[in-house]
Amino acid sequence: MRRVSLADVAKAAGVAKATASRALSSRQQDVGAATRARILEVAADLGYQPNRAAQSLRTGRLRLLAVAVPADLRGWEPILAGAAGQARRRGYHLVLHYLDSASEDEQLAEGLSADGLLLIAPGRTLRPPVGEDGVPLPTAVVDDTVEHGDGALLRTALWQAGRTAGRHLADQDRFRLAVLAESSGPVVDGFLAACTDAGLSAPEVHISAPGEVAVERVVTDAPVDGFFATTPALAAHSVAGFRRIGLTVPEDVSVVALGDGDLAQHFDPPLTVVSPPWQALGARAVDLLVDAIEDGAVVPAGLELVAELVVRGSSVPERRRAVARD
């Protein structure tokens, strides 16, 4: 009633462990077609599953990717989903590390039991993470704000996303813009860049710590006709605020949010969003990491995926959108 091992398969097929191993490892060298077929059949019959621990021990590869996430996961789940899908396709698994505790930081630096690391939005600098063996780990970082020591850095297109939002507002002939964010960073920078590109005067920038209501200040300040919020929640609150003071969205003021779309489309009005391609990015990051792990490829430093703009009712009035479609 013990589990079936490679030795069992080999014995049942009448070959040596070495041959069985070669046959199973799916490169078609060094083993005859007939033998291989027989081994594969026997293995299937016996329900053979290789022992990951043994494989890892011998090969020095755990086939595990650590993914470090902030304590508040909200908004980042699509990255996880994308990464998980790609990881399983390439024979890897994702192990979760929350960055809330100082001890986690420590562990990241001390030695992770994983072959690579996907680091999501730490918002702070970390010592370059190392593997169990002490060598630096292939790392992909999803955050524009981090300065990361040795270049194995994967930047997201947050800046580009901010610029896209700004451009969209400018395209709507809005020229008194404002932005509401939970912190300064590449998103806001990109937005500002778009404004200068379009020859607009500098927009107001409001920073609102998560949970705080800087919304009130925004809507009662100088009048604006174009508004960008860096989370759907902030956008929703702002819309409510604009309405309270008698402005209609999108006729009087166009609102754009940064965030994923499927939630925001149920708002009233449906929210126009600049949607960073989180899922694709997660998948891509995993690809790069696995390439780095298996082929020693170097993780490129500046990959940028293009954010998608989903135009909905909060930024463009219905009739104008209807016209635009023609």
Place this chain on the structure above:
Amino acid sequence: MRRVSLADVAKAAGVAKATASRALSSRQQDVGAATRARILEVAADLGYQPNRAAQSLRTGRLRLLAVAVPADLRGWEPILAGAAGQARRRGYHLVLHYLDSASEDEQLAEGLSADGLLLIAPGRTLRPPVGEDGVPLPTAVVDDTVEHGDGALLRTALWQAGRTAGRHLADQDRFRLAVLAESSGPVVDGFLAACTDAGLSAPEVHISAPGEVAVERVVTDAPVDGFFATTPALAAHSVAGFRRIGLTVPEDVSVVALGDGDLAQHFDPPLTVVSPPWQALGARAVDLLVDAIEDGAVVPAGLELVAELVVRGSSVPERRRAVARD
């Protein structure tokens, strides 16, 4: 420049591997105090980190917990956070499995490379999952709706949460109740139970597939004065709907939502929520699993953690709440 192994430590300390292993494995038998101290010091000096793969191979334990999550993680993150924290405290790691693809189901049944499984809200029956060795895996299921074969089942208190919501509304002297949910299930059942307990007539039950707007139907149907939504988003939409037809919240209608609190408190009005103790539950589940793995304890079948009721502006008018405080 190779990594330091147990053998290195042993040699440096002038003892055998066996002794070094005993000294490090922290049970104070079978090794002299002086020897142990020396070994520990040497190990620290050399920066010794045990090789997980080798440990796993020898002990047959991966110190990995699989956590299966639905494709849409939203709302479940706190479970992950709680589970991750407790896991690291007990020396385990969480590996992520998304349940979106059929192949994942397959893998769950075929053999997971983990010592235990935390199954979150599958909403469907699965074959009892097995480990790499084909033996059934200790499993904790977070979902009241699942029929799970062999009893290793951890129920959440979703039913209890629904009942708490109903009671709260009844306590507010509301008697024309309605509930809006994305699917029927224990939450709704618990709510109904509370209604009959309170001697109220059966409330209207609206089912609204995720993304659909059954909200409209709810608010324009028969007048209600107490309302329960099974997600914060549904609640928010409903509030907007009530206002549209001239009802004020909470004076005319009390609204309660199921979900975590920190998001809902920023709504207008701040949402009263019945908040299932996801985080504590994740931690507890991990504890049970690890106990089952290491001591062979059996995972209890009906653990229920009590949902917390957070009363805010959407269900009780300000003055009444002020009075209640006296």
Place this chain on the structure above:
DNA sequence: GATGCTGTCGGAATCGGTTCCGGTCCGGGA
């Protein structure tokens, strides 16, 4: 003084794969 027991420690087997090294067998070219 021989025996038994307890507290420490070393030797060696073991977990289950992967891979190096070498051996056999066969066909083809000289």
Place this chain on the structure above:
DNA sequence: TCCCGGACCGGAACCGATTCCGACAGCATC
């Protein structure tokens, strides 16, 4: 006919820990 090379396969070392078993010392007991 002899030799060489390639295809195919077996033996055995090895990865790095854990653990069983036995050895040995020291001490108490008879």
